[in-house]
Amino acid sequence: MTNYTNCISIETALYFDLFDDISYKWLKLILDPSVDREENDFEVEIEDLPCDRECYCITKFTFELKMVDYIRMGSTYYKTKKFSKTIEYNGSSALAMAICELREEEEEEEEEEDE
Numbered sequence: 401m402t403n404y405t406n407c408i409s410i411e412t413a414l415y416f417d418l419f420d421d422i423s424y425k426w427l428k429l430i431l432d433p434s435v436d437r438e439e440n441d442f443e444v445e446i447e448d449l450p451c452d453r454e455c456y457c458i459t460k461f462t463f464e465l466k467m468v469d470y471i472r473m474g475s476t477y478y479k480t481k482k483f484s485k486t487i488e489y490n491g492s493s494a495l496a497m498a499i500c501e502l503r504e505e506e507e508e509e510e511e512e513e514d515e
Contacts (some may be wrong), residue, residue: 403503403504404446404447404502404503404504405446405502405503405504406443406444406445406446406466407441407442407443407444408439408441408442408502409437409438409439409440410430410431410435410437410438410440410441410442411437411438412498412502413442413444413461413463414437416461416485416487416495416499416506417487418444418461418483418497419431420484420485421509422465425467426465426466426467426481426483427465428467428468429465429466429467429468430442431467437486437488441454442463443463443464443514444461444462445460445461445462445463446459446460446462446499447459447462448459448460449486451488453488454494455490455491456486456488456489456490456491456513457489457490457491457496457499458486458487458488458489458490459486459487459499460484460485460486460487461484461485461486461487462484463483463484464469464480464481464482464483464485465480465483466478466479466480466481467479467481490503
């Protein structure tokens with residue numbers, strides 16, 4: 401099982417088209433123009449799924465988004481919703497290389513501990 405990072409930048413999420421088919425009301429906070437899309441991360445679960453096509457990969461991204469539910473007496477209340485996006489891609493594509501960069505480097509850390 402491949403371990404991936406649990407946070408990605410908003411810019412990376414946009415590159416992977418994770419927000420396609422999601423209503424703007426859920427994206428309004430995360431795509432706020434005042435938010436730096438490279439610097440701000442959000443939590444995401446990334447998992448590889450089995451694929452029966454040769455040279456292709458399937459990766460599933462699961463994440464939560466929040467939107468303003470209501471504002472009462474100066475306090476803002478939010479509601480959250482879980483979204484999931486499955487991407488199928490060629491294993492030698494630029495997208496595959498970008499997803500590989502999200503892998504955690506546990507193997508290197510284990511080797512350094514052995515020394």
